[in-house]
Amino acid sequence: MTHDVLEQLSKVLAERKQAADPNSSYVASLHHKGLNKILEKVGEEAIETVLAAKDAEHSGDNKDLIYETADLWFHTLVMLSHLGEDASAVVSELERRFDLSGLEEKAARKNK
Secondary structure, three states: OHHHHHHHHHHHHHHHHHHHHOOOOOOHHHHHHHHHHHHHHHHHHHHHHHHHHHHHHHHOOHHHHHHHHHHHHHHHHHHHHHHOOHHHHHHHHHHHHHHOOOHHHHHHHOOO
């Protein structure tokens, strides 16, 4: 189910990137404004997600954390779309790492 949602969202993002009017589509407007604006949104959403996580730790309520994480994922997918990628590339990378020890994978990156 999750993969289906990511596929559907990736398809919509690609369509909006290619054909939507920046005056009537938020995604098209982000693409029109360029990578720096998209990265600004990713950074903003990352900060909001971190703050929501800190609040959730104290309140025990994850509602805002889930909301902000969805915003972060969405804007990250817009960033990937802008650079010619989509969610499937990230899913494939996660699948590749599935049987790897996180510590081993991290150590391998240091050796590059």
